[in-house]
Amino acid sequence: MQADSKPLTKADFEALARFRFGIRRYLRFSEQTVRGHGLTPQQYQLLLALKGFPGREWATMSEVAERLQLRHHSAGELVNRAQSQGLVQRLPHPEDARSVRVELTEDGQDALARLSSLHRDELRRMEEALALPHWSEPS
Known part of the structure; x- marks a missing residue:
């Protein structure tokens, strides 16, 4: 990927920094919220x-x-932990006997609905901070 040959302006750096800060704030909110609900x-x-x-x-x-x-084995470990908590289940793949499908249980559905509602509300509050930067035109 080749960088644009035009140098970034001070406003461009501020826009990038604001966007990056917004992403980090959202991720921190998400991490704290999810952990607060036991996941x-x-x-x-x-x-x-x-x-x-x-x-x-x-x-x-x-x-x-x-x-x-994730690497395949890391995904498997994550699914194992979620399955032991009753959040997901493994079922036969409908078309490929060599594979399994992973799907949510009712408890997983409930947890996801609660957490996603909180995430949606936070994203609405952060809409401006997470808006993609508008690049200034160099003079």
């Missing part, structure tokens, strides 16, 4: 990835690993 941030991300998977509400282990940007 790890990774478990919340897993639940959200499953519910938000395009076209269905389950994923294979490979898809979980890809969505969460």
